[in-house]
Amino acid sequence: MGGESTTGTAPRGRGATTGPAAGRTARRLSGLAVALGMVLFLGGFAWGAVLYRPYTVPTDSMTPTIGAGDRILAQRVDGADVRRGDVVVFKDAAWADAPMVKRVVAVGGDTVSCCEDGKLEVNGKEIDEPYLPAGKAAEASGFAGVTVPEGRLFLLGDERRTSLDSTAHLTDAAGGTVARSAVDARVDAVVWPLDGMLPRPSGFAELGALSSPGPLRLLVRAVVAGVVLILGGAAYAPLAERAARTRARKGATGVR
Structure with a gap:
């Protein structure tokens, strides 16, 4: 009908699937970063203890x-x-x-x-x-x-x-x-x-x-990189999940 205001709700299925899927991906990436960081951090210290x-x-x-x-x-x-x-x-x-x-x-x-x-x-x-x-x-x-x-x-x-x-x-x-x-x-x-x-x-x-x-400089770089990956990986998952939930909420309701 002409002149009618059309406000509607986007399909809930899209928001419901996007949020959890994005969260799972974020958790996997976060875990991978933390695991790699631990390898570099502990490996750097262990190698250094052997060599120095x-x-x-x-x-x-x-x-x-x-x-x-x-x-x-x-x-x-x-x-x-x-x-x-x-x-x-x-x-x-x-x-x-x-x-x-x-x-x-x-x-x-x-x-x-x-x-x-x-x-x-x-x-x-x-x-x-x-x-x-x-x-x-x-x-x-x-x-x-x-x-x-x-x-x-x-x-x-x-x-x-x-x-x-x-x-x-x-x-x-x-x-x-x-x-x-x-x-x-x-x-x-x-x-x-x-x-x-x-x-x-x-x-x-x-x-x-x-x-x-x-190889002392290399060992120090490995330890520093490990710390960065551990901290960054630990922070990434909650931040990514929060961003995914925000996008899902915005996509759930729209004004046309």
């Missing part, structure tokens, strides 16, 4: 790279994989009855000495060491050339004035060197305070390949 060991550094012999009381993460490595410039955790009974942290400056077959022009020399090459305290020489007191035996390492602290390192053991039977097998781990990062990954020891690059960083 935490240490607390008790002295300032590695400042400014690592300060006294800092917490570090060190990747478990075979001593055979250690290269020049690495900061390593090792234990040698002739040095101390506890793990120590020092920097490898020479490996088997190298000749190391100090100091002309205030710089360390390895195989006759002056080494640029930007990690040393600003304005400090490469060694508090010089030492003549030391040839490192095969299978051994020559190690120094970054704070050369106070570090009890290879220079303090030059008169030992091993000439201040440490066996590669004494190395337990290679330091990747300072985690407290949050100084992050150790800088690359580029001054040794001309003497041979440097060690590649460990």
